[in-house]
Amino acid sequence: MFGFFAIFSILCCLVSYGESARILGVFPISSGSHYILDYKLMKGLADAGHDVTMITPYSQEKPPKTKGNYSEIILEGFRERISEQHKSMDLFDMGKQNMLRVMSTMISMFGTNMNNTLHDPKVRALLNSNEKFDAVIIEHFMADAMKIFPVVLNCPLILLFSLGPNSWINPTVGNPQEISYSRHLFDRGNNAVPMTFFERIINLFYHLFEYLYNQFLYFPMCNEVLQKAFPGAPDAKVLFKNASLVLLNSHTSLYPAHPLVPNMVEIGGYHVDPPKKLPKDLQEFLDNAKDGAIYFSMGSNLKSKLMPAERKKMILNVLGRLKQKVIWKFEEELPGKPDNVLIKNWLPQQDILAHPNIKLFITHGGLLSTTETVYHGVPILAIPVFGDQPGNAEKAQYAGYALKLGYHDDNFTEENFEQYILELLNNPKYRENAQRRSRLFHDRPMKPMDTAVYWVEYVIRNNGAKHLRVAGADQAWYEYYLVDVSLFLLACLVVVFEISKFVLKKVFLVVKSKLSPKQKLKTK
Structure with a gap:
């Protein structure tokens, strides 16, 4: 009997090893709260038996004990550079800054971060090593140039987003933009109550501003970074929508209810550990x-x-x-x-x-x-x-x-x-x-981390899970919102109106000309 269980255990280990995947995490953001989310996800995948490599400015003092393999590629000097930038910034003052100034600061900071990552010697060595990975996970936070990794490594891209569904992440997988009832991230109004008519107008302008900013400033910056590191790289707008899966750090206990497309999954709370004894x-x-x-x-x-x-x-x-x-x-x-x-x-x-x-x-x-x-x-x-x-x-x-x-x-x-x-x-x-x-x-069917692990494995098992992708993700904005159809129908209405107006005018003249002689006889 003991021999049977021993053989069974060995077989289980072999099966587990055979199903383990190689996963690369690319997380160059030098921020404590972001690192917590990034590391917890990668460690959770390593705990599930996968072979995980994490590109990060941070290092673990003690390598975590995991079922799978966990390794790090440390971006040297990143933490020091960001620390110097933070010293020159008053984060308490940022709340008083307007949207344009905040985004300009962010685009400069993260543009430098992306450029330094793509030119880091250890990163270049990895990309040139012909190593094989089953998936790349990137935090979607002004890091779209990093989406060149799954292109070079020829594997699916999974995005980790530190917030819930909003205009920063929705377009990547064609998730509905709820402009009529969900406030823009930079709107400082009451985010939890229905918007008035004029607030909806302001909300629309926030979204329009963000779209124009991305088209004329952010994406060109990403393309400049990409072309310097990888001449002939795909356009950043194309890479932007290359995601197979989005993992959202949200849950309906924290966020109002939102529609989610099939390849957008909420895992909010996955970073929380069971309480430990206090000092x-x-x-x-x-x-x-x-x-x-x-x-x-x-x-x-x-x-x-x-x-x-x-x-x-x-x-x-x-x-x-x-x-x-x-x-x-x-x-x-x-x-x-x-x-x-x-x-x-x-x-x-x-x-x-x-x-x-x-x-x-x-x-x-x-x-x-x-x-x-x-x-x-x-x-x-x-x-x-x-x-x-x-x-x-x-x-x-x-x-x-x-x-x-x-x-x-x-x-x-x-x-x-x-x-x-x-x-x-x-x-x-x-x-x-x-x-x-x-x-x-x-009150969930699965723990958040189990949900994250399941969907990462699902995407890998199904070669990118393209069947989950909605067609709207690949449409231009004017197609998605039926702007072209609306303009066409409006043009048709104008044409029909003008034709009807012309025909009625001709009919009226004919009728008038036929009635005129009779009118003259009656007056006599």
Whole structure:
């Protein structure tokens, strides 16, 4: 009997090994939150038994223990260059910048990033090595020049998108653009309520601006980068729509319901791990929080230490008056810190949110933080600054588990900051709504990571799964929206109208000419 099980186990291992795929991940973005998503996906695929190679500016101090193989190609100097750029930028100021300035900054930064990646010696060596891969995964975030990898390696392209469905990702696979009821990412209005007539007009102009910006600035920049690295490379507009699958970092517990084409799959929350034991000092701090505790973090990119001195003082004044204990992710020592406030420059956010004494999460409203708070059912006070943060905050507030107090809002005062915190702490509806959202988040047929692994394997098994691609993905915008048909029908109506007008005019003249003699007789 033992021999039978031994043979069975060996056969299972052989089958598993035989089905493993070689997967290349291309992730040159030097940002902490993006790296979390990128690494978690690639590690999940390696855990599933696949042979994974990840191109990244980051490296793991300890190689992860996985069922399959995990290796890295480190982009040297990338983190240092981006760090220098961040030092010259005030990310807290970005929320006040207009759409044109933000996109101009991004196009310059990511254009340099793409160019450096394609000319990196280790990357060039890989592309020239004749190595075979079954799929390439790229994060779709101003990295369209990276889509040359599946062309060179002759394999399917899978896109990871750090947000939910929107105008940045929808055209790649022909997903419907819900301009009439879904606000553009840069629209700072209330993202969760129906738009008025004039708001829909403004929303249309946001989408038109983005389309023109891409056509005349972004895609030409990508083509310039591509032609320098790979003379004769396909046009960036062609590569843009070369995706076999899109993995969205969203879920209907976090986003309003949206239509999704068959090769667009939601895996929001796949990066969240089961809670681990906290370090001793944090565990004791939270265990002793008899009146509960508040966790405060502005994410990995925004540095709280860069807040103006008066803003930091105002926040400390409010936190010091609370009976709850507070853990604040802050990057340096903070003079005048109240006794109930614990300061640390790094914190295990997911594990802290899992502690039963956490009553409130004060956050910038980034999607990863919002996802983690919904996972654990903790209400939030969102202080959005830029990017997708205002929209995430609006959605959370509309869902009833958050209040929004924009960092640049005129009503961000000491009095309002305290009032919002007390409302969230003392009104049970926010926690009840957070718990309800958490139940929706967990109520799925498969775990998010299992969903991601299944669909990646599905695309590989089915040689790119072209049968999932909708025809609209390959249509020009004027064909997709029937602009050409509408203009043709309008022209037909004009022609019919003019012909009818001409015919009626002739008939009228004939009738008039025949009636004229009789009219004359009657007058006599």
